[in-house]
Amino acid sequence: MSAADLATDPDYQHLLGRISTSYTSGQVQAVKAVNNLITETYWQIGRDIVEFEQEGKARATYGKGLLERLSRDLTLRHGKGFSRSNVSRFRQFYLAYPICATLSHKLSWSVISELLKIEDPLERGFYEQQCLRENWVVRELKRQKKTSLFLRLAAGKDKESILQLASQGQIINQPADLLRDPYVFEFLKIPEPHQPSETDLETRLCDHLQPFLLELGKGFTFVGRQYRITLNNTHYRVDLVFYHRILRCFVLIDLKLNDVEHHDIGQMNLYLGYFAKEENTEGDNPPIGIILTRQKDELLVEYATYEMNSQLFVQKYQLYLPDREELRRELELTLGMGGEA
Template identity: 65%
Template structure:
């Protein structure tokens, strides 16, 4: 009996070792294939561009070159040489010259999405952020659709915008995780709809994965309607998260209308409670976010006088932002900075 138990234990250990090695091997194989695929497609793009630049005789092919290549290469190699693929191979070489070759940490499918972005600064940001946060293709599409780069860049000066584009969004202090506005279009709440704060909270929980993506890297969900008790009275924080990078609780209170001074006072009370009653050794002071449909910046400024720098008031939108409006503001900021130099 004892030998049988020992055999089963050793056998399960063997299964675990084989499975682990096999999975690691698969990941290495996929990574190796991805590296070779990117390098191959980049080189094909180089051949196409160099052929196009080879003088008037070759230039006469013009737009028909890609169509002719797609037909002939498909007849030789089969799938993989569609017109669309060849266009993106060409763009890969043009967008990432030899001194700026694409990263092996992203897949060909990532670069197809990235190459759809004309602005080089914006594309660079999404490339870096995809690497930092390990975005899947759907996640990358979502962040592009929600204009994450433009929303983060809008409050920055020229140098900060360039750094954001080059390095992505680094997280080292509470301000780095704050967005204003937050885009909650995935909740599918029509604008005229009269919703309650409870419904808003319920829908966020139902779409928690999307909400975590909107919050950004490092958030872990702790709970909803988190109860705290003071003087025999119960209070409830709408949403509580823990941020793994900043090592602190993040409290979110939802408001379906404009944020008021009383909401700031309430959140400040929550922060005090968590810092004194919930924090354990190694935890940093908690961060509080009052997330409201509207906010009066002047009222917020005075209401937060001498209040914790860990407390923020942000707006949310139930619809996607107007990209062109955001882009115009950022271009104006960049041009303004240049005119001052």
């Protein structure tokens, strides 16, 4: 058989596929093994530094001088990788996870290093759990930190719920667990004076689908935009339609630039009824509707949704980063109530 014949030989193609699969799998395993070894080594270095510091008051007084000297001497012996900040991070790694070196088997060093920049242990615990749950790479972690995801999810929760969020991450069990207050679309990079139209905003979100899905949270799959439904020969269009794999239901999103009116809520309720009756298949749960708006009149929403579908939510969104300090003050006020945890 000639070399040209091999191209159409099914047995050869099967062999080629098996080798490619083995090679790719081997590469993945090699990267994981290297990452595990690197992070375990860094943890060990951190432990050695801390144990050295703890052996007597004289050594404990070295402080910053110890890290600077270690950085200089280790760089002379081994080259790059032992900057003052890196050596300090190794020490911090051990102090933050003194009995949790197994973290190295689950997260890359770049992710761990980014987590260590978070001073608040509650906040760091939340992002750690989210990285484990959603397999965030460092770029995704940085984005969620930048938009204060933990503080946004903690807003409005009681103390017990905040502590649970910090220790377990965001667990999706019911429709309300999907919500964020507010949603942040800073990735659209819309300049401050510019006010996009609803169509423009929808287009931009679809053009930036990956960060949009990251902002929506785990479990969302995109179904379509301007999704047409027809009732009595009248056509309606839902701005954005998703399916949530965890809750097993459609999620309908309508975008509003101005205040939400009562008829907007009624229209979303109509969409939910249509999807429940016409689009759902066996195994699907009732659909969820989210109206995203720049401004929200709480009293109007309360009255307009009175005894209405509990799967319908009106949430705010913003085009720029939230005020982190304001969110932080709200969190501290909540945690300060009712004594110590």
